[in-house]
Amino acid sequence: MNTQSPHRRRAAALLGIAGALATCGAAGARRPASAQVPFVPDSGSLAVHCGALIDGEADAPQRDVTVVIRAGRLGALTPGRAHPADLPLLELGDYTCLPGLIDMHTHITELPEDEADLKVFFTRTAAQAQAIGVRNAAATLAAGFTTVRDVGTYVAWTDRILRDSINRGEVAGPRMAIVGYYLTIPGGGGDLVVPGVAEKDIPARVRVGVTRGPEQFRLRAQGAIDGGAELVKVIASGAVLAYGGVPGAPEMNREEIAAAVEVAHAAHRKIAAHAHGAQSIKDAILAGVDTVEHASYIDDEAIALAKAHSVALSMDVYNGDYTETEGRRQHWPEEFLRKNLESTEAQRQGFTAAHAAGVPIVFGTDAGVYPHGLNARQFPIMVQRGMRPMEAIKSATSLAAHYLGWDDRVGRLVPGLYGDLIAVRGDPLRDIDRLQHVETVIKGGLAFKLPRRAPPRARPEAG
Numbered sequence: 521m522n523t524q525s526p527h528r529r530r531a532a533a534l535l536g537i538a539g540a541l542a543t544c545g546a547a548g549a550r551r552p553a554s555a556q557v558p559f560v561p562d563s564g565s566l567a568v569h570c571g572a573l574i575d576g577e578a579d580a581p582q583r584d585v586t587v588v589i590r591a592g593r594l595g596a597l598t599p600g601r602a603h604p605a606d607l608p609l610l611e612l613g614d615y616t617c618l619p620g621l622i623d624m625h626t627h628i629t630e631l632p633e634d635e636a637d638l639k640v641f642f643t644r645t646a647a648q649a650q651a652i653g654v655r656n657a658a659a660t661l662a663a664g665f666t667t668v669r670d671v672g673t674y675v676a677w678t679d680r681i682l683r684d685s686i687n688r689g690e691v692a693g694p695r696m697a698i699v700g701y702y703l704t705i706p707g708g709g710g711d712l713v714v715p716g717v718a719e720k721d722i723p724a725r726v727r728v729g730v731t732r733g734p735e736q737f738r739l740r741a742q743g744a745i746d747g748g749a750e751l752v753k754v755i756a757s758g759a760v761l762a763y764g765g766v767p768g769a770p771e772m773n774r775e776e777i778a779a780a781v782e783v784a785h786a787a788h789r790k791i792a793a794h795a796h797g798a799q800s801i802k803d804a805i806l807a808g809v810d811t812v813e814h815a816s817y818i819d820d821e822a823i824a825l826a827k828a829h830s831v832a833l834s835m836d837v838y839n840g841d842y843t844e845t846e847g848r849r850q851h852w853p854e855e856f857l858r859k860n861l862e863s864t865e866a867q868r869q870g871f872t873a874a875h876a877a878g879v880p881i882v883f884g885t886d887a888g889v890y891p892h893g894l895n896a897r898q899f900p901i902m903v904q905r906g907m908r909p910m911e912a913i914k915s916a917t918s919l920a921a922h923y924l925g926w927d928d929r930v931g932r933l934v935p936g937l938y939g940d941l942i943a944v945r946g947d948p949l950r951d952i953d954r955l956q957h958v959e960t961v962i963k964g965g966l967a968f969k970l971p972r973r974a975p976p977r978a979r980p981e982a983g
């Protein structure tokens with residue numbers, strides 16, 4: 521493994537920012553206190569005056585509005601700067617405020633350079649995975665992503681350790697919905713079969729969800745839910761970044777997927793299906809999944825099915841660029857690089873066609889394939905490939921929350937939801953690249969990132 525990677529240095533830098541914030545509680549009488557680790561989650565109270573505000577739901581932004589957050593929850597949005605006298609005011613008159621962003625497809629306990637040699641997972645301990653996850657969580661939060669749907673980890677339940685430590689306020693990171701482990705067939709896209717390693721030498725903790733047949737998949741899905749997963753993840757087709765898998769070819773069959781769906785939905789959990797090929801996309805939709813991941817080789821029939829069944833696509837249209845450049849530089853296996861090249865442009869064309877047909881598309885990036893914290897790099901590609909900027913923002917806010925089943929918690933700036941708010945300088949509707957420069961991150965009313973310098977033109981109080 522290349523320990524001198526840019527990702528490692530970047531994660532350390534971002535952690536440095538988070539660390540500095542954690543100790544700058546005296547940022548000024550009119551500024552909110554920054555979150556200290558450990559902190560009491562969802563306990564912050566403040567008012568934020570926004571020059572513009574995109575609430576995640578409406579088609580147009582509001583101008584000159586103040587958001588109140590009390591005890592971690594959003595309260596009223598009022599015109600102007602009429603904020604309650606008992607709350608600190610964060611003045612963001614030159615900024616656009618948005619709901620905290622949601623990435624629907626991350627692998628937050630893993631790193632891009634793991635792809636160079638998947639054997640690292642055979643020896644990585646839970647403590648090592650946690651240390652990696654803590655850095656990635658800080659980078660993700662600092663990038664404005666206050667919620668992630670973490671769709672898999674090779675070492676079972678490392679996602680649960682990270683989620684729980686964030687929820688206890690011991691680690692700064694996004695809200696996490698987790699899967700615990702992949703449901704996958706032997707040798708499938710979620711099974712760590714590595715050439716040159718005998719099966720008996722593969723530790724059991726990386727194969728918890730590896731099985732065959734509807735009855736066995738039913739048990740594994742139930743095991744994930746009983747263990748605390750918010751979501752079930754099935755690997756329906758072959759994978760790009762796995763040995764021997766053919767992305768266009770089915771792995772789990774429709775009956776196996778349907779068995780997992782039945783268990784997930786009986787427990788009021790959502791279920792996501794990794795499916796590159798058209799047949800697997802159709803099998804997953806007809807089996808009843810909530811979202812299809814990747815959807816690289818989607819065809820017209822699968823697009824029509826997704827639309828008819830209101831199944832959302834989570835299409836990771838950025839990371840192919842990273843794999844082709846950095847992955848090649850890091851000597852990822854030639855097979856992975858080939859499959860990535862074959863699928864990247866096809867997926868982007870499928871994205872355009874599915875979006876034009878009216879299929880819901882949620883923002884999912886496969887963070888972990890590329891460095892965590894660069895999640896927003898996907899926005900400009902979604903816009904280049906046919907989405908209006910407001911559609912791209914909704915895909916990462918209200919629409920994502922809907923398909924996460926968390927409409928009542930995150931994804932919109934409306935009273936009652938968690939006080940998760942980010943801000944960027946300027947107008948992301950004119951320049952979607954602004955979302956790669958998030959300067960303010962509030963989660964549960966606590967400031968995890970604030971502009972480094974005061975706004976240049978602080979206006980007098982409006983009473």
Ligand SMILES: [Zn+2]
Binds near residue numbers: 625626627671886
């Ligand atoms: Zn993935």
